Amino acid sequence: MAIIEMESLTKVYKKEFSRKKVCALNSLSLKIDEGEVFGFLGPNGAGKSTTIKMLLDLIRPTSGKVTIGGKKPSHMSVKKMIGYLPENPYFYDHLSARELLIFGGRSCNMDSDTIKERSRELLDELDLTAAMKRPLRSYSKGMVQRAGLALSLIHNPSILIFDEPMSGLDPMGRKKVFDLILKLKEEGKTIFFSSHILHDIERLCDRAAILINGNLNRLLDVKEELSQGETLEDVFMEEVNKTGGLRE
Amino acid sequence: MRGVLSLAYITFVEGIRSRALFGIFIMALLMFAVTVTLTNLFMRDIVKVAVDLSLATISFSGLLMVIFIGNSLLSKDIDKRTIYMVISRPLSRGQYIWGKFFGIFLLVIAAVIFLGILSSLPVYFAGLSYENPESVFKWSIYFYAIVLIAMKLALIASVTIFFSSFTSTSFISLMLTIAAYIIGTSTETVKGFLDAKTQVIEISPLMGYVINGVYYLFPNLATFDIKLQASHGLALPEGYILWAMVYWFFYVGLMVSAAALIMGRREFP
Secondary structure: EEEEEEEEEEEEOOOOOOOOEEEEEEEEEEEEOOOOOOEEEEOOOHHHHHHHHHHHHOOOEEEEEEEOOEEEEOHHHHHHHHEEEOOOOOOOOEEEHHHHHHOOOHHOOOOOHHOOOOHHHHHHHHHHHHHHHOHHHOOHHHHHHHHHHHHHHHOOOOOEEOOOOOOOOOOHHHHHHHHHHHHHHOOEEEEEEEOOOOOHHHHHHEEEEEEEOEEEEEEEHHHOOOOOOOHHHHHHHHHHHOOOOOOO | OOHHHHHHHHHHHHHHHHHHHHHHHHHHHHHHHHHHHHHHOOOOHHHHHHHHHHHHHHHHHHHHHHHHHHHHHHHHHHOOOOOOHHHHHOOOHHHHHHHHHHHHHHHHHHHHHHHHHHHHHHHHHHHHOOOHHOOOOOOHHHHHHHHHHHHHHHHHHHHHHHOOOOOOOOOHHHHHHHHHHHHHHHHHHHHHHHHOOOOOOOOOHHHHHHHHHHHHHHHHHHHHHHHHHHHHHHOOOOOOHHHHHHHHHHHHHHHHHHHHHHHHOOOOO
């Protein structure tokens, strides 16, 4: 059963001064099933982050519609279902990871004991226990990314939306995040994530969409469609070449 | 409501731990020390000078805090995209704005209480040179003056929030807040000049409308300035504080609600 549905989703931005229109996403229709791990790939400026922001009601579609669990993304019950990790997350400088998680839990109406327990579990799992009282501004990029992951998971959401979750991580950090996504997949969570690391998408995802210049170029079943020897990178490059290059 | 309160709490914590706040407090401490020294140089009206300088210190330090720290607490969210992390949680845009306002409001209250206690020391020492300091000065009016300063600062914070709700950078909202502050402190004098009808220079009807428009549109910050009464120990007109509070509730409510409305329509690409 589809939990996320996008129907002819289009986003056109107007440039601030020239008022020139730029179509960031063109009539995207997609259905993501419950419990599915869905990879969203494409070069920079393909419309991946635009799509994710529409799923979170950070921006609104110019036309078309998006529903999550049959409701609009702005609905509070939908927001409770979602855990989101933005690309290059930036949190409050003077807060600690523990305070960040307390905020995350309280904003979802969780009780103090559950927040405490869940925070301990997540900080432990993401190797942040030793640094949990330190201000976030003293964290390395990878640590900030992991704190963001912990925040996205604090309320045990059923849908996870990650925008470039591996970006800026060292090999150890990447492995940690990879294992976490794998664990979440086993728990039956719906995971929608964008990434430039094709190998990770190939290993983690059930299905993937290749987006180029705001258009959905290909939707593929990762396990079934990748024939012997062919990699996702080959498919991706083939799609990019078919479009005749990237838009500026 | 829990979400609003938790956002208010982290906004307050973020503000109170800011290094800029320590800088402002150190500056205020130095100004209080200077007040003690300066008052000793005066032969008369020692309490008046001490009260004047102490209240000016609270007001100026608080203003720096609201303009620079208060402004950054909201605008930085948009500049650095921290807002993604907040509004992707089960919080509406309106709740986000109210949470931010309550956080900055708490910061203002905490800072004014701290500065108010410190400021009473130079006033107390100045009062020691009088046999009966209550004859020239009243602590109750001094207390009201501090309460009104806190209200003024919270009102400026609401104006900052309003500007941040539609500007794209913290610098623009900072400039607009400073402009609103300058207009807000002088609008009553200008309106008084217009209403007195004793001007040497004739004011055109159009200019009259503009002045009236500005007077009603911008916050009248002179309402919250009773330094004169506090330093001379003069009683306030009956109901003054009550009307100031009504005005404050109305203006702050309007600013924050308008900001919430604008924020509700805004996109964060």
